[in-house]
Amino acid sequence: MTATVPTPSATTTMEAAVQRRYGGPEHMHLDTVEAPQPGPGEVLLEVRAAGVDRGVWHLMTGRPLVIRVLGFGLRRPRQPIAGEDVSGVVIGIGAGVTRFSLGDEVMGAAKGSYAERAIAKEDKLVRKPAQLSFAEAAVLPVSGVTAQRAVERAGIEKGQRVLVLGASGGVGSYIVQLAVAAGAHVTGVASAAKAELVRSLGAEDVIDYRTTDVTSLDLEFDAILDVGGLTPLRRLRKVLSPTGALVIVGGEGGDALTGGVGRQLGAGIVSLFTRQTLTSFVAVTAAEPLEALAERIVAGDVRPALTRTYPLAEAGTAIADLAAGRIAGKAAVVVK
Template sequence: MLAITQNRYGDPGVLALREVDVPVPADDEVLVEVRAAGVDRGVWHLMTGLPYPVRLAGYGVRAPKNPVIGMDVAGVVSSVGAGVSRFKPGDEVYGLGIGTFAEYARVLEKKLAPKPANLTFEQAAAVPVSSLTALQAVRDQAKVKRGDRVLILGASGGVGSYAVQVAATFGADVTGVCSKSKGDLVSALGAHQVLDYSSDDFTQYGPFDVILDINGHSSLGRLREALTPKGTLVIVGGETGGRWLGGMDRLLRAMVLTGFVGQRLRPFISSENHVDLQAMTELIETGKVVPAVDRVFPLAEAAAAIQYLIDGHVRGKVVIAVA
């Protein structure tokens, strides 16, 4: 099969389209014939091996253990492992796989769900990683409820575009922060107010009951200044560019500080599971959430798709069409 592979860490130039063996699913895995794969910051982290703790987490210290990259996937079940009971060949599915920038990919059964009936494969591939992060941040960490004033920093990106919609669905008054050129998208997704990150000081528009910091560029001090005394800050990752901590230092400070202040400062890492994917399916099939797909690249142009993402051009999500 054809796949996008890398034999070392680095920029998109390390990626190449190669012929590799079709993977064999384990007993608890499904082999999916990939129709489309989503692109997100996690793919960049695995491609570059940055920050360095990514390599220590089992992905390979000197070089990637799995040369095929990609996580988001939408496609058709080709075969199933002996222990799989929820799927059969021919089922249309989506979820979080292993090496999805390829014609076939392995996916754990527990990370796979039936594809929303009203989405194309390209739209469905834009959902799993980003939407699960948004749903769990809004629903579980921030516990957003009707009437809450919610500020979302990084509202036009993959996670942000879903967070705006989920928070609005829960009845929140949403303020989104993004670049001026993407303000129309954030407004269309359901934000009641849109701020330009380059000219508007979000601290002057608070206080907010909930802040979701997705882009990772604001200090804890500024974020707390815009928060109510009992408000909740959810830090979704961080992109400060450091090779060792890469934004995790801010998460660690928040964890220490939250025990000494009235505000809830919540570092957050999403959980990859089919139960929450099915919850997103319900929101999507009822029209409450719509994937914001910016561009679709062919498999051979995966490197260009990742470069487009890290250059900051993306409005919502970028997708790779495989079939």
């Protein structure tokens, strides 16, 4: 059967989740806006779904304040349409694009993906694995690439003991799977309500952070991956082997100005004076790591832990639910 190839529409407007001031979900609403057009090296997507992640929350609230001076808008969001993770169908192609054709089903990163249409750079997209739904594909790029980079940074190998803090979250759910695929023995830290999800992803043990401080236990790990946590370095180092690796993923909490970035900077300094490796990183959603991640999907090493979906009109609610800890694994905004 021949697939139906969409024809680029002459439609000039679209529905989008728009936010014109920093703040909570009450400032995000569905609106009719001008539809984008692709420039050189860009493609126009008919958005099918978009992922929900902590980065979207930071841009919605403008917190920590440092992101405003980094080019995202001092008084209001420079990009009024939220969303970065995306899956959809190519319906328009800009000059110089060679990797995609009309009708291709893709996933990756786009500008303002909480909308009926979005623009993405060619080098930030890959073809969607056939076994994934659009909603599943939409929650893979940002969190999946970050998790992949974290596991690589930790140098996880077969037989190692690995601790994952934030194991039930978006990035953590992928880290657990990738570490298990590498042959590691994984212990996840999560709430009791989300423990079953973490076990289903391959963790051998799950510790409820609300009742047990893992750093007080008589345990030792070859690698610790701390996703968005606030546990002091000195405590994490107590359960890290003398030559183990601690990878700090993200920078939640902290002060209003810089958030949790101070802990990351401190880890780099302390690492200079110990045999332990204490590090952090910045992951970039791009075609090369996305292709590697897609191959892991096809091989069966990892799957999106999609547990909730929201319609486009409830995009703000989805972000609020994520920030409040009401989402296990990943959530998607389904556009079509």
